Amino acid sequence: MSQMEQKTAGVPTLKRLPLYLRLLRRMKENGDEYASGTVVAKELGLDPIVVRKDLAITGAVGRPRLGFPMDEIIEAIEEFLGWSNTTDAFLVGVGNMGRALLGYQGFEQHGMRIVAAFDSSPEIIGTKVHGKTILDIETMPALAKRMHVQIGVITVTASVAQDVANAMIEGGIRGIWNFTPTSLDVPKHVILQREELASSLAVLSHRLLLEGSAD
Amino acid sequence: MSQMEQKTAGVPTLKRLPLYLRLLRRMKENGDEYASGTVVAKELGLDPIVVRKDLAITGAVGRPRLGFPMDEIIEAIEEFLGWSNTTDAFLVGVGNMGRALLGYQGFEQHGMRIVAAFDSSPEIIGTKVHGKTILDIETMPALAKRMHVQIGVITVTASVAQDVANAMIEGGIRGIWNFTPTSLDVPKHVILQREELASSLAVLSHRLLLEGSAD
DNA sequence: TAGATTGTTAATCGATTAACAATC
């Protein structure tokens, strides 16, 4: 229906939008009918101007003095992120991290549903993890193609991550969420999102160091 | 011994340093004696100028035509991040994510060692997870103080995250790595690092949306 | 009206990108 042009946003803005969304949903549960950028900013410890700009990019229109009507602003963020409908995902690699992600209930509120999980180990294939039967990795590309799966989550050992990525691409997967410390090579139409725990730790470590030496 | 001033770096640089470090360690294993910014950049898909600037900030000095002596550059990065000695950490909340992190072997190569894990559930306390006995959360602050633990990893349910953070601060913990979707309130001398899976998913989702609508 | 908030325009800051001299 809406033929409107999808605007593009910078990465920092995109990363903050889910924080707003989570808070706004909670405020809605509490019965609030409007949300002002000021309140959102204070609640999340952000600058109000940042929040206002971020919300503006979603196309939502606020009312001076009141803020944004709750349903409109929530829908605007969901629409902007493509979270109005959840996208199907496959997960490959049922180790520690894979199990944790399979058990995490929150993804559906963030636009993604893990519809199947795969592994290569005969001991794991066929077992159930968090209610999902683990399938043979060999069957993954064909199944991805048939089900038009868009997102692939990689939680295997670093050494086989590239092979798994290749298989996902063969299956028509367009977005890869990589939890391994491997730099993947993919065609440029495939979108890569790397989850790098070491990077977070580096930021934390460096700040601890500075803080400690400030005495 | 070295009285030198610790330089400060921007967040983007800090996040890239672990990628360099991992690659350089692998190159060293392979017997390489020098590493040039050019090679590192190509291997990781980054701009060579970015790599050069990032490496410069660690204080390492390269040789024109050759690059950086392997041992010197590795040590410079480790030193800069405070990863020459591993820092002790406590983990609180042995659910899906907590278990995954306890099972992850890689943290010690990134400056952190989880020396104990805690939970509040009587069914879990006393059991072993990945070889570590789970302790009662009630004992955590005193133990943190006694052991001078610096880092606290929070993997509990969102609703109790603030309580756990408070207990950690009571125990003298200076850096908190928060895996829950809760905005924590902490004194300003405490360093917060939030791990927000929804943010990564937002970036991926938005790009999928743009790519898809480009047809 | 008075006042809080939106939305926009301008200024600042920091990161990335570009250009190039110095060096082994």
Add this chain to the structure above:
DNA sequence: TAGATTGTTAATCGATTAACAATC
């Protein structure tokens, strides 16, 4: 010497911060 690479200086780009008019 020739050539690849470092290290530095300048230019560009984008994000954050500041200022302020418009509005209900």
